Structure formats: C-alpha cells, structure tokens
Amino acid sequence: MGTPCDIRSCLKRNALLVCTTLCIIVGVAVGIIMKIFKAPDIAVLYIGLPGELFMRALNFSVIPLLSCNIIASGFVHCLTMMAFLSVAARLNPASQGKIALLSFVYCVFMNITGSFLGLVTTLLINPGGRYGTVPLESTAVHTAEAISLVDVFPDFLRNMVPDNILKTLLFSTVTTYVPTASNATENNGTSTTNVVFYRDVGVKSGPNILGILASSLVLGLIAGSRVEKTGPFIALAEAVTEVMTVLIEKTVKLLPIAMISLIASAVARISSLEHSLLALALFVASSAACMAILAFIVLPLFFLVCVRRNIFRVYAAISAPLLTAFSLTSSLIALPDLFKACDRLGVNPQVVRTIAPFLTSFNANGSAAFIAAAACCAAQFVGYSFNVGQLIAIGFLAGLNVMALPAVPSASLITVFLIVRVFGIPESAISLLFVVEFIVDRLRTTVNVLSHATCILFVHYRCTKTKLGIDEEFGPIGVRTLSFTDAASQDLDPQFPMNGLVKNGENVLTTATQGISDP
Secondary structure (H helix, E strand, O other), rough: OOOOHHHHHHHHHHHHHHHHHHHHHHHHHHHHHHHHHOOOOOHHHHHHHHHHHHHHHHHHHHHHHHHHHHHOOOOHHHHOHHHOOHHHHOOOOOHHHHHHHHHHHHHHHHHHHHHHHHHHHHHHHHOOOOOOOOOOOOOOEEOOOOOOHHHHHHHHHHHOOOOOOOOHHHHEEEEEEEEEEEEEEEOOEEEEEEEEEEEEEEEOOOOOOHHHHHHHHHHHHHHHHOHHHHHHHHHHHHHHHHHHHHHHHHOOOHHHHHHHHHHHHHHHHOOOOOHHHHHHHHHHHHHHHHHHHHHHHHHHHHHHHOOOOHHHOOOHHHHHHHHHHHOOOOOOOOHHHHHHHHHOOOOOOOOOOOOHHHHHHHOOHHHHHHHHHHHHHHHHHOOOOOOOHHHHHHHHHHHHHHHHHHHHHHHHHHHHHHHHHHHOOHHHHHHHHHHHHHHHHHHHHHHHHHHHHHHHHHHHHHHHHHHOOEEEEEEOOOOOEEOOOOHHHHHHHOEEEEEEEEOOEEEEHHOOOOOOOOO
C-alpha cells in the first residue's frame, strides 16, 4: 500500500485530471439537483453566468491571438523557418527547402483531411441529433439558408480576399437567394403570382475567420521578407501574441469554476438527462472511430503510397511517445521519447531535430478532427442544420486554425467557440462537451504524435531516397531501419553520425533536450 507521500506525489502529478474529474462530477450533481427541485430560470441563469463570462473572455482574446500568432511566428516562417534553426544551418540549402516544403505540405494535407473526416463521422453517426437533445433555451430549430453548390467556391474566394480589413472582424460574405414576387396574367384573365429568386451577394454578422487567416498570412510573409524595415510591425504582432497568450493562460486557470457552471446550467436546461448522456457517449464513440480511422487507415495508407512501406511494422517502436501523449495530453512532452524512437529506427537525427518541434505546433490532424466534429455536434444539439458550403468552410477553418493554436490546455475548445460563434450557434450548445473533453483530449493527442512520427519517417525517406539512396535491413528491435550507404552522406555533417546519435560517448539528442523533463 502506498505511503501518504506517494499518494500526494501521484495527486500532484495528475492534478489536472483529478480536478477535471471532480469538476465534472460536481457540475453534473448540481445540475441534477436543480432539475429535480425545478429551479427557477433566474437561478439557472446565475449558475451559468460564470461559464458565460469565461467563454466571453476566450472569445475576446482568440481572434487577436490567432491573427498575430500567424503574423509573428506561425505562417510567417512556415517555409523558411527551418533555415534559421540551429540544426538546419548544418544542412545544405537544397535540403532545407525540401524538408520545409515536404513538412508544410504534409501538415496542411493531414490537418484538412482530419477535419473533413471528423465532419463525415459526426454527420453519419449524428450524436447530437439522434436523441433530440435540444437545450430548453433553444426552442427554435435553425435551418441554413438555401444556397447553390456553385456559389460555395466564389464565396470561399471572396472571404479569402476581403475588401476591408476591419470589416473582416465583424462580417463575412455570403451568397443568398432572395425571393421576389412577379404577377403573370393568363389568357382566361386570371392572375397568378410567381416567386422568382435572384442571387444576392451580401454579408452576415460574424467574423470572417478565413479572411483574417488569409490577410494575416499575406501580411506576415511580406513582413518576414523585409525584416530590416518591418521589425516594429513584427515586434507589435509578437507583443500582442504574448499579451493574449498570457490572458488566455490566466483565463484557463478558471476552467474548473467555468466547467462546473457550464455543465450545471446545461444539465438543468436539457429535457432528458438520459438522452444527453447517450448523445455524449455517441460523440465519444464517433470521435474514437474518427481517430481510429486516422491512425489505422489514413496514416498507414499515406505511408504505403508515398513511402511504399508498411507503417504497422514501426508502431511498436513508437509506443513510448504514444503512451506519454495519451497519459499527459501533450505532444511537446512526448518529444524526448519521439527522439529516442526515431533514433532506434535509424532516422537521420538532423531531420528529427529540424522538423519535430515544427510538427508539434503545425501538425494536429487529431485536433482538427475533434474541432470539426465538436462544432458539428454542437449544431446538432440545437437543431442547426449545415448546408454544403458551411460544411466545407468548417473543414477548412478547423484544418487551418489548428496551425495557430496557443499552447494552453484544451486549446482546441477555443477554436470550437470561434467556429460556433461564426455560424450563430449558441455557445451553450458546447457546454456538455466539457464532460467528455478529458477523454477525447487523450485520443486526439495520441493521434497527433502518431502523425508526427509518420511525417518524420516520410520526410526522412523522401529526402534520403532522392539524394542518396537507401538500404533496408532489420534493426535490433525487429523493424526495418533506414541506413545510408552512399559515402556522400558523410558530407552532410560529420558531427551527426548516420548510425546513431552517439558522439564522443554522449547521446546528442539527450543533451539537446535535457531541458525537457520526461515525467
């Protein structure tokens, strides 16, 4: 039996999980009590007020944070930042460009693929609408305005190229069909009224997230190419990013109180607690199915097509970083284990040290799938039906926004707040998702780390095959190891031996990452 000291140490290491679990229990209990005793609406309102203020504080900071984060340190150097990293400086310029391009294309492709897969699984399983779990405050069923599929692409481009940078913060462009009545007289003298629809390109209330991302990208790229003259502009973006990040970090510390408030008010308002729990269970099941498809179908299929190898052979070698990611819900903390796993697989350490930190910030297909699925499920909770154009917009927004998420706990929920706000969905619709957030968070983080490992192996293979050629042999752990056979490989960097990471009896990656504690 553990000593009190061991118990305290265990609770300290898992403080976030314990606190989250307790808040969920308390929130559900308070909501059930209010429902049993039929608490008046004013009591439910005041119980839910702290959670509403919490979401308003997040909404206040999320748009400036995403925009300035893209300008200052996100998309600005997505294609060139590798050249400025200390490890990439040892590579030749051709290698820098190829590694950066392959990594960036992989991140964008996988993020968008994950977001659309999350949408498809949620639409098919329909966790929010299957049991009719509509909060009592949302009695009206919202329906999307009729729109033709041919209007989706023009609206997409119009929102990407805004005509007013300030208007993007308040409005987005949308095509609607406005009915007009026209009188027609027939031969017998009777008059009939025909309804004719005409296309109207207008605006709707809500921030144009696509325009904000596109304009931030363009401004950031231009500023990054003229650093000597645009230094103050970049410094301003970095300062705003720092301020908003600190603000969100302080706000997230209030998450336990907000979680109790949001869950309690949501439980008190729902018409059927049993149906709501079943809907949440279905949402977890749909999320797990989506993550399983990503991990066991999409990533292996991509690896098979691009690398002509079976990635299942290396899954055992990367089990340590996957377990770390699952237990601690952080892909950054899993980096040391990922370094060691790639070392055992014989991956070029230059490739690993160059792109692994990049991937932790930009590659999050598991998070993209969750964001899209959560937004779709929230719409189902309140009876909101998306049209094709809105679904496409959600897929791209979720896939691109994960590349600028702040490094704070449950950052994916911040983007969910933003998306539901864009489409006019009540923010209270996502309150119930806090109940299962700690479960889904572990699933998506594990898939994120698995995608990081896949990208590292993919980039390593493509670069070495194109430039040097490779041989295959079975390594000591029973999986295929990629080793260099061309003597020219020694010209890349003699400080990094190709047969491992040992230099003068010391592990290079261990030394480089000694500041990151492995729990």
